[in-house]
Amino acid sequence: MPQRTCVGCREVAGREALLRLVRGADGGVRPDPAARQPGRGAWVHPRATCIELAAKRGGLQRAFRGALQVTPAALCADLRAALAEEIVETSRRWERAGRAPGPLGRRLAALRSAEAELGTGSAKS
Numbered sequence: 001m002p003q004r005t006c007v008g009c010r011e012v013a014g015r016e017a018l019l020r021l022v023r024g025a026d027g028g029v030r031p032d033p034a035a036r037q038p039g040r041g042a043w044v045h046p047r048a049t050c051i052e053l054a055a056k057r058g059g060l061q062r063a064f065r066g067a068l069q070v071t072p073a074a075l076c077a078d079l080r081a082a083l084a085e086e087i088v089e090t091s092r093r094w095e096r097a098g099r100a101p102g103p104l105g106r107r108l109a110a111l112r113s114a115e116a117e118l119g120t121g122s123a124k125s
């Protein structure tokens with residue numbers, strides 16, 4: 001299992017515990033919950049506290065080599081929206097697979113817990 005470092009708290013964790021962020025063409029930061037986007041990525045725990053730390057301590061700026069165009073609160077909201085979409089998409093695929101236990105079920109559980117964690121705490125802009 002590949003290990004990644006959270007750009008917020010600097011803890012090392014498996015990639016299923018972290019969310020991938022990528023830099024958009026507009027210089028903004030985009031969530032990439034399925035980790036499919038090409039280009040430089042950064043990994044962060046799906047927690048408001050880690051996202052705040054990443055913005056405050058410069059972890060995101062270092063990962064993307066430049067100034068950030070996004071506030072932690074806006075990034076949290078983007079991440080929540082991206083997770084919600086990914087949850088809908090994954091549960092559709094899981095239903096089609098007959099709710100079989102396996103990677104899709106585990107992925108869905110991980111996404112749901114990420115969404116729940118992101119919903120706690122408050123990121124200030």
Ligand SMILES: [Zn+2]
Pocket residue numbers: 006007008009010011044045050
């Ligand atoms: Zn973290």
